[in-house]
Amino acid sequence: MGGGGEEDEHLPLFETKAMKGRLVYRVFSVTIFIGICLILAYRYKDELPCVDIFVCTADPKIEPPILAINTVLSVMAYNYPPEKLSVYLSDDGGSDLTFYALLKASVFSKQWIPFCKKFNIEPRSPAAYFSTTESKCASLDPVLSQESAAIKKLYKAMEDQIETATKLGHIPEDIQTKHTGFSEWASVTSQRDHQSILQIIIDGRDSNTVDADGCALPTLVYLSREKRPNHPHYFKAGAMNALVGILDFLYLQFQSARNNQLSVVQLRVSSKISNGQIILNVDCDMYSNNSDAVKDALCFFMDEQKGNEIAYVQFPQNFNNITKNDIYGSKIDVITKVELPGCDGHGGPLYIGTGCFHRRESLCGKKYETGYKFDMKKRIEGKVKESVNELEETSKVLANCSYEEGTQWGKEMGLKYGCPVEDVITGLSIQCRGWKSIFFCPERAAFLGIAPTTLAQMLVQHKRWAEGDFQILLSKYCPFIMGHGRISLGLQMGYSIYCLWAPNCLPTLCYLILPPLYLLKGIALFPKITSPWFIPYAFVIVAANAYYLAEFMWRGGTLKGWWNDQRAWMFKRTTSYLFAVIDTSFNLLGLSSSGFDVTAKVSEQDVSERYEKEIMEFGSSLSGMLTIIATLALLNLFCLVGGLKRITLNLVDSGFETMFLQVLVCGTAVAINLPVYQALFFRKDKGRLPISGL
Numbered sequence: 001m002g003g004g005g006e007e008d009e010h011l012p013l014f015e016t017k018a019m020k021g022r023l024v025y026r027v028f029s030v031t032i033f034i035g036i037c038l039i040l041a042y043r044y045k046d047e048l049p050c051v052d053i054f055v056c057t058a059d060p061k062i063e064p065p066i067l068a069i070n071t072v073l074s075v076m077a078y079n080y081p082p083e084k085l086s087v088y089l090s091d092d093g094g095s096d097l098t099f100y101a102l103l104k105a106s107v108f109s110k111q112w113i114p115f116c117k118k119f120n121i122e123p124r125s126p127a128a129y130f131s132t133t134e135s136k137c138a139s140l141d142p143v144l145s146q147e148s149a150a151i152k153k154l155y156k157a158m159e160d161q162i163e164t165a166t167k168l169g170h171i172p173e174d175i176q177t178k179h180t181g182f183s184e185w186a187s188v189t190s191q192r193d194h195q196s197i198l199q200i201i202i203d204g205r206d207s208n209t210v211d212a213d214g215c216a217l218p219t220l221v222y223l224s225r226e227k228r229p230n231h232p233h234y235f236k237a238g239a240m241n242a243l244v245g246i247l248d249f250l251y252l253q254f255q256s257a258r259n260n261q262l263s264v265v266q267l268r269v270s271s272k273i274s275n276g277q278i279i280l281n282v283d284c285d286m287y288s289n290n291s292d293a294v295k296d297a298l299c300f301f302m303d304e305q306k307g308n309e310i311a312y313v314q315f316p317q318n319f320n321n322i323t324k325n326d327i328y329g330s331k332i333d334v335i336t337k338v339e340l341p342g343c344d345g346h347g348g349p350l351y352i353g354t355g356c357f358h359r360r361e362s363l364c365g366k367k368y369e370t371g372y373k374f375d376m377k378k379r380i381e382g383k384v385k386e387s388v389n390e391l392e393e394t395s396k397v398l399a400n401c402s403y404e405e406g407t408q409w410g411k412e413m414g415l416k417y418g419c420p421v422e423d424v425i426t427g428l429s430i431q432c433r434g435w436k437s438i439f440f441c442p443e444r445a446a447f448l449g450i451a452p453t454t455l456a457q458m459l460v461q462h463k464r465w466a467e468g469d470f471q472i473l474l475s476k477y478c479p480f481i482m483g484h485g486r487i488s489l490g491l492q493m494g495y496s497i498y499c500l501w502a503p504n505c506l507p508t509l510c511y512l513i514l515p516p517l518y519l520l521k522g523i524a525l526f527p528k529i530t531s532p533w534f535i536p537y538a539f540v541i542v543a544a545n546a547y548y549l550a551e552f553m554w555r556g557g558t559l560k561g562w563w564n565d566q567r568a569w570m571f572k573r574t575t576s577y578l579f580a581v582i583d584t585s586f587n588l589l590g591l592s593s594s595g596f597d598v599t600a601k602v603s604e605q606d607v608s609e610r611y612e613k614e615i616m617e618f619g620s621s622l623s624g625m626l627t628i629i630a631t632l633a634l635l636n637l638f639c640l641v642g643g644l645k646r647i648t649l650n651l652v653d654s655g656f657e658t659m660f661l662q663v664l665v666c667g668t669a670v671a672i673n674l675p676v677y678q679a680l681f682f683r684k685d686k687g688r689l690p691i692s693g694l
């Protein structure tokens with residue numbers, strides 16, 4: 001000790017430091033927790049509940065059958081006892097092509113599922129698997145590479161057959177004779193006018209139906225509910241409700257209405273066929289990227305202490321085709337990594353319509369009661385003794401138009417009708433009935449979908465969301481009214497972030513129109529740089545943007561991605577949100593009713609190429625929205641040039657000092673609009689902005 005020099009003597013003998021990477025450690029402990037849950041789940045295999053999976057598709061042109069069956073195959077291959085898994089493809093397009101693709105997929109699944117389980121491959125959507133890991137596996141394991149090549153050949157053959165039929169537009173006669181199901185289409189006049197079509201393609205109860213390894217297969221059902229021109233069909237909410245249903249509705253909430261018919265009215269297709277206690281719903285473009293996701297979700301529902309109050313477990317919406325700098329701001333990372341976890345802390349996230357596990361009862365309208373305990377093991381079986389054909393016949397009627405007449409479907413039961421974001425009000429009502437929900441955002445995405453690849457797709461999608469959320473605000477479902485006293489104030493505010501998206505268009509439009517016009521005229525709108533009132537402006541501008549930038553970068557974004565995100569927000573606000581406000585106002589005045597636009601999931605070759613090069617796709621359609629974007633861009637450019645000229649010619653009193661903020665606002669708008677000028681004046685490709693079209 002004494003041997004050290006002067007300086008050494010003053011050094012402490014030990015010190016305590018906060019550990020770096022506490023976040024990493026927390027994530028690590030969560031994974032260990034999940035691991036332990038999984039081990040428990042493994043130990044109690046018999047106690048696992050049955051899970052029904054609904055895959056929803058709406059239009060075979062926009063969402064091609066091959067996309068839908070890849071999702072179906074990925075969820076059929078979950079690491080979960082197949083006899084406890086049932087997969088329903090809800091085809092609102094009523095297309096025999098989709099049915100044909102599903103038949104093909106059912107045959108292919110007999111090879112695909114054992115292959116997945118044998119080599120534990122991920123992801124289990126064949127298209128995704130063959131496009132990613134193929135090259136890697138070839139060199140590693142000779143057995144795997146050989147089998148993989150064989151499976152790939154089968155997959156390609158199936159894909160070819162489906163694509164040939166899709167190109168042809170109908171199913172060839174010789175194929176039609178191979179399955180009686182096709183005869184249903186003889187009486188289908190159009191997508192909007194047909195009877196219920198229900199086919200149990202794989203009957204999980206049948207011990208003779210096994211995969212190539214002799215293991216059981218999950219039940220696989222094709223459903224296209226009845227549609228008639230004079231019956232409202234309520235889009236996805238209607239499709240989901242035809243499936244949901246409940247058999248063991250013991251609490252008789254609606255008994256006053258129709259006591260004796262109660263059990264009949266609540267029954268819908270899946271409750272009749274499989275009646276799993278847990279329901280997972282995914283959009284047809286969202287394949288499973290983690291074959292253990294079902295078990296992960298069950299860890300929440302099956303927790304002894306807190307599991308009983310959970311109505312749904314929402315996974316974030318992730319995308320597999322986002323480019324590095326995300327030109328359309330699709331990644332919504334700030335929403336999924338900051339806002340929704342925030343809602344989670346206040347009672348639970350919104351239900352966002354896809355990638356969500358539900359407790360069947362809460363979705364069907366049950367109120368939460370303290371002390372409620374549901375025995376996951378207890379499963380009330382449907383009439384399983386019926387033969388497949390009988391079961392098809394008796395289940396089919398449950399998807400008919402007339403079935404919902406005079407019932408609580410769409411009101412107190414199932415998904416709510418009458419709003420473009422039926423999922424959000426459905427989630428809100430579930431929470432108002434006393435249930436909690438969980439937002440689960442694992443590092444590895446559990447579901448991967450397709451993000452918009454053109455500006456038009458993105459703007460249309462956002463118009464629907466913003467319009468739906470704004471309608472909620474103005475309706476009796478307003479979070480502050482309906483949620484008052486039922487959910488926490490924090491959560492009410494959480495909902496209002498989205499409900500207030502649409503009216504955001506007004507201030508944005510003001511900032512994009514007034515400062516440039518006044519700049520051109522030489523009239524000052526903001527304080528001079530030398531004025532003390534300049535300080536709060538400077539502070540708000542710098543601090544708010546710095547904060548948002550930091551938040552964005554912290555979540556793994558790039559600087560350019562942030563800039564693109566700002567542009568995407570500006571476009572959404574000046575077009576999608578504006579149109580949402582206008583349409584909602586018209587709606588309130590009873591002038592028109594809104595429709596539901598499905599966003600296209602496929603794009604032309606050259607469009608994809610431009611998307612990958614991160615060149616914005618304006619295209620020629622949707623001219624209303626594009627006209628606004630181009631006009632605002634040109635207005636700002638013109639006024640900036642005019643205004644700067646006026647300042648440099650000293651036509652304004654102490655020019656820059658007075659006009660600094662206006663030049664800043666206008667200049668930022670011009671900088672952010674650069675791709676618009678490029679598209680207007682310099683680009684020659686098909687994705688440019690046709691000046692003549694404006």
Ligand SMILES: *[C@@H]1O[C@H](CO)[C@@H](O)[C@H](O)[C@H]1NC(C)=O
Nearest residue numbers: 122123289290318443444445
């Ligand atoms: C999807 O799963 C794979 C593992 O198969 C993983 O490496 C990848 O990171 C996941 N994708 C996302 C976006 O999390």
Ligand SMILES: CC(=O)N[C@H]1CO[C@H](CO)[C@@H](O)[C@@H]1O
Nearest residue numbers: 320321322323601602603608
């Ligand atoms: C980068 C990327 O993966 N892009 C893909 C996104 O999805 C579209 C539509 O399926 C594909 O065409 C792109 O190649």
